[in-house]
Amino acid sequence: MITFEHVSKVYPDGTHAVHDLTFGAPSGRLTVLVGPSGCGKTTSMRMINRLIDPTEGVVSLDGQDTRSVDAIDLRRKIGYVIQSAGLFPHRTVVDNVAALPRLLGVGKKEARARALELLAKVGLDERFALRYPYQLSGGQQQRVGVARALATDPPFLLMDEPFSAVDPVVRTQLQDSFLQLQRDIGKTIVMVTHDIDEALKLGDQVAVFREGGTLAQVASPAELLAHPADPFVADFVGASRGYRALGFVEATATVQLADEAMVRLGARPADLGEVDGGWCVVVDDAEAPLGWVDLRTAGDVVEERHIDFSGTVARADGSLRDLLDAALSSPTGRGLVAGPDGRLRGSVGAAEVLRHLGRGREAEVAS
Numbered sequence: 001m002i003t004f005e006h007v008s009k010v011y012p013d014g015t016h017a018v019h020d021l022t023f024g025a026p027s028g029r030l031t032v033l034v035g036p037s038g039c040g041k042t043t044s045m046r047m048i049n050r051l052i053d054p055t056e057g058v059v060s061l062d063g064q065d066t067r068s069v070d071a072i073d074l075r076r077k078i079g080y081v082i083q084s085a086g087l088f089p090h091r092t093v094v095d096n097v098a099a100l101p102r103l104l105g106v107g108k109k110e111a112r113a114r115a116l117e118l119l120a121k122v123g124l125d126e127r128f129a130l131r132y133p134y135q136l137s138g139g140q141q142q143r144v145g146v147a148r149a150l151a152t153d154p155p156f157l158l159m160d161e162p163f164s165a166v167d168p169v170v171r172t173q174l175q176d177s178f179l180q181l182q183r184d185i186g187k188t189i190v191m192v193t194h195d196i197d198e199a200l201k202l203g204d205q206v207a208v209f210r211e212g213g214t215l216a217q218v219a220s221p222a223e224l225l226a227h228p229a230d231p232f233v234a235d236f237v238g239a240s241r242g243y244r245a246l247g248f249v250e251a252t253a254t255v256q257l258a259d260e261a262m263v264r265l266g267a268r269p270a271d272l273g274e275v276d277g278g279w280c281v282v283v284d285d286a287e288a289p290l291g292w293v294d295l296r297t298a299g300d301v302v303e304e305r306h307i308d309f310s311g312t313v314a315r316a317d318g319s320l321r322d323l324l325d326a327a328l329s330s331p332t333g334r335g336l337v338a339g340p341d342g343r344l345r346g347s348v349g350a351a352e353v354l355r356h357l358g359r360g361r362e363a364e365v366a367s
């Protein structure tokens with residue numbers, strides 16, 4: 001656990017960067033500091049590994065005041081990832097990752113072997129190991145940055161805008177693979193971002209900062225969306241809060257799925273007999289749904305060009321938001337739902353999803 005108690009920072013030029021900060025980042029969880037630019041997020045984070053000293057207050061790690069620990073010893077326990085990776089340009093990828101363990105006396109062979117393992121963990125193929133940073137894309141460099149921060153297996157990890165410098169598609173990939181990694185390694189993480197969507201997606205806990213370095217609210221993503229503490233937080237969290245909050249409500253087994261007729265690519269509609277309404281789900285050989293076909297307008301054989309791909313496919317174990325989105329985007333109003341194995345389970349209508357939401361709300365009010 002990382003704890004801030006009444007921590008303030010005033011820079012020598014009189015700038016009040018952080019004001020009376022009190023909150024905890026729980027062990028094994030990812031806490032995100034989010035807020036507009038200049039509101040003291042980076043300053044707060046750098047007070048954890050003592051790159052910056054607080055003017056007032058106490059920062060502690062697992063109950064130990066960081067000022068009572070030697071700064072170098074402290075930083076060995078805290079991995080640090082910065083925007084655009086900050087890799088050593090004249091060292092190969094594998095040596096970037098192995099650098100700190102080597103410095104701490106780990107043998108070359110062992111450090112490199114461990115580095116290769118870590119590179120695999122962050123989703124980088126072995127063939128990148130001997131490249132230099134300039135031979136990698138921004139997203140790949142960022143993966144190396146994460147591997148390097150984990151090289152000494154520190155219990156704590158600080159990440160300052162780690163995914164902000166890459167394009168949106170790569171950012172989504174990095175976020176997804178990082179979430180996967182964290183499920184595996186369970187580090188105590190503090191991450192800084194200015195992007196509220198990233199904060200809500202990644203954070204177990206989100207701390208919203210406002211100008212002047214004060215804390216506006218600390219809460220889970222679902223709680224922030226459902227109950228923003230004040231107009232500033234409500235505005236910062238943004239529009240469509242009700243809909244986005246559905247992303248944190250799991251689709252339970254009690255959502256009723258309707259059976260759907262399936263047709264494979266290359267099938268002959270004439271052989272299928274009467275299909276209700278003419279719309280039918282096209283599936284691939286593994287029975288994964290591809291989209292819908294209207295058998296009244298398809299030709300003699302169902303081909304790819306007959307498929308309406310507009311609907312999203314929700315996972316049966318996904319969120320109510322995914323289910324509702326599948327229903328709303330479907331040309332039939334029936335959202336396609338697949339199991340964890342990717343096979344078609346059935347369909348769900350918007351009314352069925354909303355019926356569940358209604359139940360959840362009533363239960364909340366009753367309790």
Ligand code: ADP
Pocket residue numbers: 011012013015016017035036037038039040041042043044
């Ligand atoms: P954020 O990471 O939220 O964008 P920072 O923590 O970097 O914000 O900065 C908070 C405030 O402190 C800003 O007004 C910034 O200009 C100021 N600041 C940051 N570093 C220094 C410094 N070394 N000296 C003076 N002011 C600084």
Ligand code: MG
Pocket residue numbers: 041042043192
């Ligand atoms: Mg910053």
